[in-house]
Amino acid sequence: MNIPKELRYSKDHEWVKSEGKLATVGITDFAQSQLGDVVFVEVPVVGAAVVAGKAFSVVESVKAVSDIYAPVSGVVVKVNDALTDTPEFINQEAYGQGWIAVIEMSDPAELDKLMGSEEYAKIAAEGGH
Amino acid sequence: MSSARQTPLYATHLKYGGKIVEFGGWLLPVQYSGILEEHRAVREKAGLFDVSHMGEVAVKGADALAYLQRLVTNDVSLIADGQIQYTPMCYHDGGTVDDLLIYRRAADDYLLVINAANIDKDWAWMVENRGAFDVQLTNLSDETAEMALQGPLAQTILNQLSDKPLDALRYYWFWDGLTVAGKPVMVSRTGYTGEDGFEIYCRPADAAFLWDKIIETGKPLGLLPVALGCRDTLRFEASLPLYGHELSAGISPLEAGLSRFVKIEKNGDFNGREVLAVQQLSGTKRKLAGFVVTGRGIARGDYPVMYEGRQIGIVTTGSYSPTLEKNIGNALVESEFAKVGQHFDIEIRGKNVPAEVIPRPFYKRKG
Numbered sequence: 001m002n003i004p005k006e007l008r009y010s011k012d013h014e015w016v017k018s019e020g021k022l023a024t025v026g027i028t029d030f031a032q033s034q035l036g037d038v039v040f041v042e043v044p045v046v047g048a049a050v051v052a053g054k055a056f057s058v059v060e061s062v063k064a065v066s067d068i069y070a071p072v073s074g075v076v077v078k079v080n081d082a083l084t085d086t087p088e089f090i091n092q093e094a095y096g097q098g099w100i101a102v103i104e105m106s107d108p109a110e111l112d113k114l115m116g117s118e119e120y121a122k123i124a125a126e127g128g129h
Numbered sequence: 130m131s132s133a134r135q136t137p138l139y140a141t142h143l144k145y146g147g148k149i150v151e152f153g154g155w156l157l158p159v160q161y162s163g164i165l166e167e168h169r170a171v172r173e174k175a176g177l178f179d180v181s182h183m184g185e186v187a188v189k190g191a192d193a194l195a196y197l198q199r200l201v202t203n204d205v206s207l208i209a210d211g212q213i214q215y216t217p218m219c220y221h222d223g224g225t226v227d228d229l230l231i232y233r234r235a236a237d238d239y240l241l242v243i244n245a246a247n248i249d250k251d252w253a254w255m256v257e258n259r260g261a262f263d264v265q266l267t268n269l270s271d272e273t274a275e276m277a278l279q280g281p282l283a284q285t286i287l288n289q290l291s292d293k294p295l296d297a298l299r300y301y302w303f304w305d306g307l308t309v310a311g312k313p314v315m316v317s318r319t320g321y322t323g324e325d326g327f328e329i330y331c332r333p334a335d336a337a338f339l340w341d342k343i344i345e346t347g348k349p350l351g352l353l354p355v356a357l358g359c360r361d362t363l364r365f366e367a368s369l370p371l372y373g374h375e376l377s378a379g380i381s382p383l384e385a386g387l388s389r390f391v392k393i394e395k396n397g398d399f400n401g402r403e404v405l406a407v408q409q410l411s412g413t414k415r416k417l418a419g420f421v422v423t424g425r426g427i428a429r430g431d432y433p434v435m436y437e438g439r440q441i442g443i444v445t446t447g448s449y450s451p452t453l454e455k456n457i458g459n460a461l462v463e464s465e466f467a468k469v470g471q472h473f474d475i476e477i478r479g480k481n482v483p484a485e486v487i488p489r490p491f492y493k494r495k496g
Contacts, residue, residue, distance in 0.1 A: 036358070037165045039449040040427050040456070042478075058478070060427050062164040062449055063358055084425075 001124055002029040004095055008111055009120035010071040012053075013128065015095060018111055023072050026099040027059065027090060030124040035061040038090040041083040044101055048076045052110050057100050059090065068100065072110045078102035136181035137274045137333035141340050145354045153246030155182040157357055164358035168451040171322050171363055175280030176355030177343055180328065181336065182245035185273045186255065190264035193237045195397065200258055201231070202382060202405065204395040208233045213301045213317055216390050217382035218251070219401030223408065224378040225385075227251050228370060230319065232303055240269075244372045258400070274336035278343060279326030279355075279363075281494075286347040287327055291316070295327065310342040321360060323367025323492055365446050366453065368419065368490035374430060374445045375417060375459055383408045384461065386417045386489070415442065416467035419489035421457050422447075422475060424482035428458040433476040434466075434484075441466050444475060452492050458484075 003009075008016045013031035017024045032038065040060040050056040055067035056076070079101045083089060090098040105111075115123075133151045142149065147158025157179065160167060170176045188197060197205045203216035212233055218226045227247045232240040243251045248270055255266055278287055288294050292308045295316065303317035312335040320326040331339055344354060361371070370376050375385045382391050383405055393406045422428055428447030433440045442462030450457045458475070466473055469488050474481035 036160060037163050039165075042426075060449075062362060062451070063159065065427075065429060 001033075001121070002095070003117045003121050003124065005117045007095070007117065008071070008114035009117065010069065010114055011123065012069040012071070014069060014071040016071045016111065016114060018105070018108070021074075021105050021108060022077070023074070023103045023105050023111075024099050025071055025101055025103060026094060027068060028120070028124070029094045030128065032091050032094045032098070034128060035059065035064060035066060037062050038087045041087045041090065041100070043079040043081070043083055044076045046076055046079055050074060050076060050103060052113075059087075070103065071114060072103055072105050073107055074103040074105040076101050077104045136179055137336040138179040138181060138276075138340055141337045142179065142356075145344075147354070147356060150357070152357055153182060153244070155245055157182060160356050160358045161354050164362065165451050167353055167355040168359040168362050170351060170353040171280045171324055171355055171359060172452055173281070174351030174353075175278060175282040175286055175326075175347055176322075176353050176359070177340065177347070178277040178279065178355055178360055179275075179336075179340070180277050181274040181333070183275055184243040184245060184248035184251065184268070184270040185330075186241045186243060186252065187267040187269055188239045188241060188255075188264055189237060189267075190262070191237055192262040192264050193239055196259070196262040196264045197231065197239060198395065198397050199262075199399050200255065201229070202391040202399060202401065203231075204392040205231060205233075205239075206396065210235055211302055211304070213303055213319060215301075217376065217387060218254070219382065219399075219405065220378065221400055221404070223381040223383075223401040223404035225372070225376040225380060225382055226254050226378070228372055228376055228382075232317065234305070247372060272333070273330055274333045275328060275330050276336070276340060276343075277320055277322075277326060277328045278347075279320045279322040279324050280352075281325060282347070282350050282352065283324070283326040286343065286350060286352055287316070287329075289346050290342060298327075310339055312339055314339070321369055322363040323369070323490070324363070324494055361446075362448055362451055365448055365459075366450055366490070366492035368459075368492075371446065375461075380461065381405060381408060381413065384413045384415050384417065413464060415461050416464045417445065418442075418460050418462050418467040418471070418486045419457065419491060420460060420473075420475075420484040421455050421487050422482055422484045424484070426475070426477040426480075426482040427456045428460075428475040428477065428482075428484065434460045434462050435474040435476050435481055436466060441473060447475070450491060457487070457491055459489075
């Protein structure tokens with residue numbers, strides 16, 4: 001299971017990479033492996049206000065529809081339009097080309113509520129609960 | 130769900146890396162390597178499914194044919210010894226109890242293959258309908274393991290293991306008393322994928338051995354172990370109904386577009402005949418329509434079908450189609466909206482997404 005050390009993680013299996021007020025977010029390698037082949041992604045709209053812990057995107061595999069929860073609050077400033085035609089980026093490169101959106105954080109202190117890689121690794125090892 | 134049961138191949142599924150889920154009261158793999166890869170293997174090469182969860186009921190006796198004619202909507206008198214028939218089984222109100230295969234072993238000896246989730250309900254219904262018919266019913270579901278070898282290379286693979294080449298076994302016929310890898314089996318040329326293939330019935334004790342042998346033999350040709358996830362996408366592309374989706378107690382076979390399996394004119398009365406005869410004569414209020422989503426989104430079962438702000442139906446199955454690479458679905462809609470070329474919307478997460486009715490089946494194999 002790939003769980004990069006430099007990222008922060010939510011209990012809902014999203015990852016966050018922060019630079020100043022900007023947070024790039026996606027779903028973890030563990031999450032994509034649980035979902036199976038991703039065939040559709042509904043990315044959020046640029047300018048949308050998102051709230052930590054609330055659904056802001058949808059990822060669909062062949063069999064399942066899954067809400068993706070914003071790991072931090074703020075405003076969406078950029079979305080990964082490539083996922084429209086290539087949703088499989090999420091399976092192939094969950095932490096790279098599979099990124100979903102960039103959120104300008106309204107409260108960067110929310111990052112402290114997220115987990116580090118070691119803590120998240122334990123959750124993934126227990127099957128995600 | 131601690132009550133879920135294991136098939137004789139449960140340990141085999143774990144050995145091959147199957148991801149186990151509960152389905153119809155059974156613990157079965159939803160995928161091994163991935164649904165898309167498994168789907169492709171069945172369309173282009175071959176795949177091996179465990180379908181041991183299916184139920185089997187033997188119907189024997191002097192009145193076996195008369196009893197079956199009463200029970201199901203198709204005309205069972207049309208099949209010969211060694212032949213198989215697909216048929217719906219209806220309630221008196223025309224709703225569907227189940228859809229099943231009837232294997233005719235002899236004029237007074239039949240085997241019914243029924244859906245796993247419906248075994249208890251079907252059994253109760255069959256017993257209730259026995260009446261004064263001279264028949265013996267035996268539920269063989271626990272004594273039978275079943276696997277399905279499906280795909281264009283299925284015959285090439287099975288011929289390497291069977292004591293008799295299967296080239297002469299015709300579609301919807303079966304042979305009993307042959308051996309595969311030295312084990313006694315019954316083999317039918319049937320399936321639920323839209324491809325050529327076989328269903329292999331064996332003793333539960335032989336199932337794991339046979340599975341390993343078939344995989345070993347087919348692997349160099351591209352055979353993969355395949356599971357429930359692609360079973361659904363394959364049957365859906367081929368427009369084969371799934372009970373609980375296209376058929377149910379609230380959906381008649383005529384509404385589901387299965388009129389060629391409803392023989393109103395056959396000899397003798399049958400359950401649901403009166404209602405189905407009226408539906409056939411004056412048309413059904415609702416019809417099953419196949420559609421492609423022309424906007425962005427995947428339709429899923431139970432999503433509303435909308436037209437000018439009004440709900441006109443409901444999606445029965447919707448999915449990404451791996452073969453067509455489009456988002457398609459079936460919907461039960463008011464009949465006037467079921468014609469090819471009709472436009473309507475599918476409500477996906479509160480938004481209306483445009484869709485258009487297209488011909489079924491969505492996929493038909495070549496040759």
